[in-house]
Amino acid sequence: MTSNEIRQSFFDFFESKQHTVVKSASLLPDAPNLLFTNAGMNQFVPIFLGQQKCPYTPGRAADTQKCIRAGGKHNDLDDVGLDTYHHTFFEMLGNWSFGDYFKQEAIDWSFELITKVWGFPAERVYATYFGGDEKSEADLEAKEMWLKLLPPERVVPGNRKDNFWMMGDTGPCGPCSELHVDLTPNGDCGAEMVNADSADCIEIWNLVFIQFNANPDGTFTPLPAQHVDTGMGFERACSIIQCTKNFTDFSGVISNYETDVFTPIFQTLEKMSGKSYTSTLPKDPAKQTEQEAVDVAFRVIADHIRCLSFSIADGIIPSNEGRGYVLRRILRRAVRYGRTLGFTEPFFFKLADTVVEHFGGAFPELVNNRGRVSKTLKAEEESFNRTLDKGMEVFDSILGSTKSKTIDGADVFKLYDTYGFPYDLTELMAREKGMHIDEDGFERLMNEQREKARADHAAKKSVVMASDKTLDVDETPFLGYEMTQLQTEVAEVLDNNTLILKETPFYAESGGQQGDHGEIKGNGFGFKVTDTQKTPEGIIVHKGELVYGAPMKGVPVIAAVDRFRRGQMRRNHTATHLLNAALRQIVDPNIKQAGSLVANTYLRFDFNHFEALNSQQIRQIEQMVNHEIMKNTELQTAEMELADVQNSTDIQAVFDDKYGDVVRVVSIGETSKELCGGTHVQMTGDIGQFRIVSESSVASGIRRIEAVTGLDALNWAAEEHALLSGLSQSLSVKPQELPERIKSMADQIKAAEKQLKELQTKAAVANVDGLVDKVQESSGVKILAAELGEMPMDALRQVLDGLRQKIESAVIVIGSSNEGKACLAASVSEDLVAKGIHAGKLIGQIAKICGGGGGGKPDKAQAGGKDASKIGEAIQAVAGVVDKMAG
Known part of the structure; x- marks a missing residue:
């Protein structure tokens, strides 16, 4: 069977058992605490927790789930390429029961599929069960079920680590049974090889029986409904079926990489590099032969192109933070291994087409996002190639001057800080040379740099507070959503430039929006507010200039926000929400906010995207935002539980940010719903007009749009008109003829430059x-x-x-x-x-x-x-x- 046939036969089998075959969830998880979707059960967690009603009748499902394990708790990255079965990206086949069937059916069907449908020799199959410990009794129920299918010597007890599954420290949990397959030539590995981390006896399927709730006191109580959660390694199943010639020959190499999951990628790589894949495995990673190094590179590159292609198709873009940084590390690792195959120019992105062609039938998102995948990879690779060449050159010079087996932390830090060379690549290259890295020295220098950055940041952003004053002030209530002026009293005077009020209409800088300006007047004093900040304790601090008199604690005051400046802020902030929605509708639905600034004179919006926007896209974005402005839609605000927002599919949020348990949601009709604590217009028509003034790159994979609204937008349009009019007069053409005239002049200049270069070349060659x-x-x-x-x-x-x-x-x-x-x-x-x-x-x-x-x-x-x-x-x-x- 081909891999596609194996996947489909899994679906067909469980469809015959009344399961609903469901689509794989995105690699971008709904849970904010996960970097990537890393298990088949991720998308079903709300059902298991009772937060969502099971949508399937009967309560059964089957799927193949795209998974990445390359960061955080589950991380297989360092093992990829060195063995036959570790991957960053893999498929997990699974069948699920939501309060429907339980152990007997799960065990019987798993055994039926692998031995009767696929033909695994039953005498090579081992099953494990939870053997019990001081916390929980042994799962004798599962043991007895397995003994009806397998002899006692192949029904093996397991410990809590291998055979008891928990969602977390508390919550749903239960024992599990694993199926292992003996891959030794003679089928005689023995029970002692089960869970011994050996390629001779590998786990292929895990059946989890969710039947308890783990309580905070460490005890377990039965759940009212029992569930089944299973996961099978798709690539491992393919390797056993295909590499044994349908179970007739176990003497050859049995490897995930010998299957048609990977061979199409290898064939493309062989054509591109002129090198051959020969399936060798390194006995010692630090002493690889030339062919072993080539084969490791083949496996790493093939694994990593699948990981990157599927991730980008799901909207996860390489970046400098979070999951995006994990992808960037993986991509750079692949590019570095490309040097082993002789690639000095971008090559990695060219493999994406092979991934799309081979997996697009099962995963149409690859086909739909083919262009974005290829362009993103190419841009990342071109950017890193320059860094890689320089970094490898400096690394070689470091090796030449190092006599010990440990590379000094200062040298590693220099590679990272001066040349932008990733730490993990330095570590990888050192390991290949049989050397180590002074990790403590590197971390010490990194911490020093972080502390310096924090100090610099604090100096720029610090709220001036008297260090010798003990404050007895509560969190400041912000009343500025409803009013821009109110009567209150001074809660604390830190110095003549810093006041705290009992409550305030002044918005403190946060969420990208700058703090309010205005004035505070009391009996005998006047204070001009030029900045408003909030401490971590929630105290709003008004900084500025004492105009006259002397403020005192407890004095009644009138606090008045600069309404004109606040009005500009409101227009610009609401416009960022409309801009965000327009980008996702016109450019890419997977675009995510990567930063913003709401000032009184302009707005700035950063977002993840791999290439510059063209003039047509910019024009369409402007048109959409201005259309929403002209619709004059009323804005709605509501407070919601953060958990409800996280389970919502239509509310935009930056879940890497920290939020409280209750959040504020700002809605603009059906166009935009975002978490936001900023100030906004009441009606979109209040924005007036919106104009984009620039679009640029601020980092690899991050674009920036700057725009203006209201009167600033009108002034921008007037200046633009004056510029065009002056230019058209200078060139003696009508304004609408300017593009063609400028293009003609540019073509003439290019032709002249080309002719000059040709003459220079001819003269030099001569x-x-x-x-x-x-x-x-x-x-x-x-x-x-x-x-x-x-x-x-x-x-x-x-x-x-x-x-x-x-x-x-x-x-x-x-x-x-x-x-x-x-x-x-x-x-x-x-x-x-x-x-x-x-x-x-x-x-x-x-x-x-x-x-x-x-x-x-x-x-x-x-x-x-x-x-x-x-x-x-x-x-x-x-x-x-x-x-x-x-x-």
Whole structure:
């Protein structure tokens, strides 16, 4: 059977047992405490907890669940590639009973499927049951059921770790039975190999019997309804069926990677790399043969492309935080292993099409998001390639100067902090060299950096409070949603620049919205508020300038917010909600907010996306937001329990943020529902007008939109009109003809630049014979090192190719300047490469002189630098570097 046939036969079997086959949940979990969906039961938790009524009749379901275990408690990342069965991404086949059938049916059907339908030899099957401990009795009920199907020697008791499942410290739990398969050639592994973490006897299916509730005092009470939760490793099932030739031959390699789950990816990789996959496993990861290293790379890359493709299709984008950072680490790990296969240019993204073609039938979300997957991967890979080359070069230099088996934490920190080289890749590369990392030293430097960052942040954001004053002040009630002016009294005077009121209409900076300005007037004093902040204890602090008099605790005051500035804030804040909704509708429904700023003069909205928005998308977003403004919809606010919001599918929230148990939800008709504590307009028409003024990148995978509303939007439109009018007059065309005229001028400039480059290249190539005469000899090695003046890199490469044809055995290094920057290219003939002269390392060293870096293969490399004035100095250094390499 093919893998697709195996998956479908699982569905067909349980459909025949009256199960509803349900779609896999997204890898982006509903539960905010999970990085990724990591088990089949995740989507059914509300049913198990009684928060949601079971929607299936009868109460049975079956599915294949996409899972990732690459971060947090469940993390298999470091094992991937080194064995036959660990993955970051995998499918979990499962069948479920929600208060319907229980142990007998679950056990009988599992045995029937694997032995009768799929044909597993029953004599190779072992079953485990919970053997009991001081907390709970043994599950003798399951044991007796298994003894009717298997002999006693293959019904094995297990401990709490392996055979008792708990959702958490408290809540639903119960014993479980596992099915293990003997994969030894003769089928004689014995019960002692069960749960011994051996590839000779592997677990294939876990049947969990949810029958108890774990109480806070450590006791267990029976649940009113009993449930079944099972999970089978799809890839493991495929490996046993396919690698044993339908159970007729157990003498070969039985590996998840030998199945058609992975072989299509391997075939694509073989075509791209020119290398072959031979199924070897490293005996010692630190002493891999060349072929073992190649095979490890094949497995890692194939696993990781599945993980990234499925994740991005589900809307999880690589980033610098949370689950996005886990994906970025996985992608960078794959790109680094690509170097083992000889890839120096982006390659990883090209494998996504193979994943889509092979898995798209079972998972249509891959087909629907094919373009986004490929573009996201390509952008990430291109960005990291530059970092990887430099990081590997610095890593090699560190190894060259390290005599111990431990790499100093300061060097690891330098790689991370200066060159952006991920810690886990440094650790991986060190492990491959049989070395260790000074983790404590690295963490110490990281903590110092974090403390410095916190101190800098505190200095910028600190609320000025008297350190010698003990405050007896309650949390400040904020009344600014209903009013912008009120009579209250001074609760505390910290100093002449900082006041606390008994209650306040001033909004304190939070959720991206800046704090209110205004004035506080009391008997005999006046105070101008220029900033409003909130302490962690909920005390709202008014900072500003004492205009006259002296404020005193307990004095009645009138607190009045700057209503014009507050009005601008309201318009901009409500507009961010409309912008968020428009982005998800027009660009990508999986877009998530990645930060925001609501100021009185403009708004800023950051979001996860892999590429720049085009002009048509920007125009459509503006049109949609302005259409919602013209509908003049009334805003609604409501307080909700956070748990209800987390279970909702239509309320937008940044669940990485911290919220209280009760949250405020702001709704704009059917267009937008978001958690938000900020201030808003009453009707969308109050916004007036909305204009996007810029769209840009702020980090890899993060875009930023800046926009204006109200009068600022009108002024922006007027300035834009004046600019266009002036430009059209200067070019003597109508405003609507400007795009075509500008395009024509740009084409003329490009054509002229192209012609100039062609002339430069022709002149340089024509001078190849003259350069050949400049060959010199040092330490028995012929060297041609020359500076060629003004020339782009592509022309420099052509000259290098011409010289390589003219000179058989030599080191060739040529340099040129291009728009103030240095271009360098190097070549080393094969005979000299054999003597230890490496073009990539050579070019990397001399490029430093020009303030740059680069690298490449042993026989050919290129580099760039910031300072073209240093090219001559770099060229002069070539002979010395070659002498050291040759010596």
